[in-house]
Amino acid sequence: MAGGSDPGASLVDRTVAVLRAFDDRHRRLRLADVAARSGLTPPTALRIVRRLVAGGLLERRPDATYVVGRGLWDLGLLAPVQTGLRELAAPYLQDLQAATGATVHLAQRDGDRVLYLDRLSGRASVPVVSRVGTRLPLHATGVGKVLLAHAPEEVLGRVLESELPRVTAFTVTAPRVLSAQLARVRRDGWATTQEEMTLGACSVAVPVRRPDARVVAALGAVVASLRRDRPRLVAALEVAAAGIERELRR
Template sequence: MAGNSRDPGRSVTARALSVLTAFDVEHTRLTLTAIARRAAIPLATAHRLVRELEMWGALTRDGDGRYAIGLRLWEIGLLAPVNSSLREVALPFLQDLCASTHDNVHLAVRDELAAVYVEKLSTPRAVPILSRTGGRLPLHATGVGKVLLAHAPASVVQECCERGLARRTPYTITEPGRLNQELHAVRTRGFARANEEMTLGNCSVAVPVLDATGEVIAALGIVAHSVRADVAKLVKPLFPAAEGIRQRLLEHERAGHDAVSR
């Protein structure tokens, strides 16, 4: 996909996309020079591509001359089934959970070897956490991640272990044998817990969200202070909420909308 590719079409599309990937959560506003550097393309090429992307609305330029992701790309991104089907249906259940528990509430799906946070609701009383809507966290160290991993094909678990189970805290499970035992327990018990395995002081519990065919398509979780954490009490409201989401997804699909499968 380099500039000297013999397939100029492919090359141009790839370079236009590389302009977009210059942006991330730590870099939401970039100068043209920074875009060119981060996308590894010549400044003149960056200038031309950025101008086209700006005209279309994929990028926007602020008063300082820096670029950010544009409103139109945000609008089109929201058409992804993970938002337009899953999040829209689940949101009222997340709001209820957040209002009744005052804790952080998460809805996550698996993408390859990461848990992707489809929505995160929080309150001023909730503990500070690392997740954000649209963010990614490792599968082996969080409640929602463990649910998603416990219901993933064995090859995914194997790949996670082969890549190495990064130690986030002294309590993170880093041995493949222990992780497999833990995932077995998650399936047997029907929920996952992670105790200070991602962030010291925090505890999370999570349950699977099923689709019409009984497949696990998402995980619903709560993160609380580990000192206040009564696991049985924390996990209790998650089961009816996950069941409510499943039923609404079914109605949503019957009403002619699309299934959530990605």
């Protein structure tokens, strides 16, 4: 990592290098991995890691691996791009969860991934892998498909031209099939998944638009099945999205 092995790098530079060793594909690292990915010597990495653990920014697990600590998540959630929208959306997300009983999400696109800004758990026992701060593939989630359908052309092209990971046996990985689905999302105003991210979980999602009509986020609901409840869930999601959009216009 840039600056990590530079003899003139400051303590701040080296600390940043350690923190940036973690990402959505490297959530749990041993000390040797932290050193290698940050470009630091193991003794230097250990000194910094110990300070970060003491400050709650990293956490040491019993198996001697390190993960991002709660303190770092809490700091990240203070970022203005997330805080303002989360605060505006919170009452509508609560109403949505109460009306549907489903696990509900508020999400934004973060590059080629979907970033979950908020989540309220549903009453039913449905397997859900997302948490606040989680980044998941755009093509395998309902909120992700909404955001991908309305993403800039360069993002859409990059995702469709990449090798789409198969998360479950039902994940759509064929670019032509995904492209057709995204066209329907733009036409119909909602997206669905059928056990594409997690077995036993289906989702439906709608866009949230800024006053200039640009899609700024997506609202989603996760349930065990969409066979009977999809129209009801879409209607509830659209009501909640409309409420958030009114707040954004203010």
